[in-house]
């Protein structure tokens with residue numbers, strides 16, 4: 001019961017947006033309780049088994065002690081990230097690397113290290129929605145720039161990006177291969193970002209969580225390879241997607257900027273340590289990733305082909321073939337993505353089955369954008385994806401809010 005003297009949660013707490021992906025969970029729970037089978041295309045949780053070497057590393061931890069690791073990461077884990085980058089042609093000093101709690105913490109640390117409260121970063125929308133949450137946590141503003149479905153969510157012209165730069169802009173934050181679009185920026189797009197950053201004295205925060213999951217275009221790229229702007233680049237990295245190990249909570253922040261790395265180390269010291277056992281377990285994978293990541297990329301390519309072929313074939317759906325990650329973002333002939341995704345869970349069944357998808361508007365900060373778009377995460381095996389696409393086709397045929405789009 002509130003009284004006249006009640007304590008109030010901060011405006012930051014009040015303004016944090018709920019995850020667009022988890023919003024529909026209660027509806028899915030209810031459908032499941034009614035015995036409905038749901039194909040989950042809504043969340044970026046890989047269905048593939050984590051590498052055996054990683055799991056063995058967890059099982060084989062025998063010590064009775066479970067100590068903190070050093071704040072920058074276990075020496076051997078930092079060395080393993082260094083070896084990992086060496087394999088993609090990047091020579092990084094250990095002082096330029098810090099082990100984080102997933103890519104998530106690396107994003108938060110990067111924002112806190114390059115911007116003060118009230119500063120801004122440019123983000124291309126649709127974007128990974130948790131960037132909004134990290135911006136709220138760090139009191140950094142987001143200046144969104146819209147990407148277009150008809151361009152395959154590739155970057156707009158440099159003038160459009162530069163027109164959003166203000167005296168408070170500190171960085172451009174982007175993700176390639178992209179979530180939620182699957183778009184992989186071309187070398188010339190990366191060059192363009194590099195030019196803009198140099199011209200306007202900005203940092204580049206490059207989220208490379210999906211680096212290996214590329215179907216067309218160059219693999220093993222990194223923004224840090226662009227020597228001209230390497231000093232102003234911060235790479236966000238993670239084992240989560242490339243090793244199907246989201247629960248390990250191991251990521252990495254890489255930067256050649258000494259001031260950024262000093263600040264980030266102090267942030268890391270305040271949170272003490274990333275998980276000790278998991279840090280040890282990922283070491284062999286970082287030293288030798290390709291036996292796992294090469295087949296993984298092939299599996300996702302084949303699934304992408306299945307989902308894309310179906311979507312392209314459904315009347316009224318606008319979709320471009322994504323080049324990486326494991327997402328497809330599509331414009332559907334519907335009135336509203338959230339209404340449609342909810343209706344799938346509450347009203348629509350095809351032989352006792354339905355599907356769960358993510359409404360597109362949650363990947364935009366700008367109100368009104370993305371209402372006809374949805375994201376599909378192809379984290380199911382191909383027969384299940386085929387079935388899910390059949391369900392989608394039928395659902396779109398009978399959905400009461402269908403539009404002519």
Ligand SMILES: Cc1ncc(COP(=O)(O)O)c(C=O)c1O
Pocket residue numbers: 044101102103104105128175178179207209237238239240246249250251
């Ligand atoms: C683009 C992107 N960046 C970062 C993350 C964070 O992942 P994690 O904290 O598991 O490394 C995700 C997870 O979905 C993501 O899609």
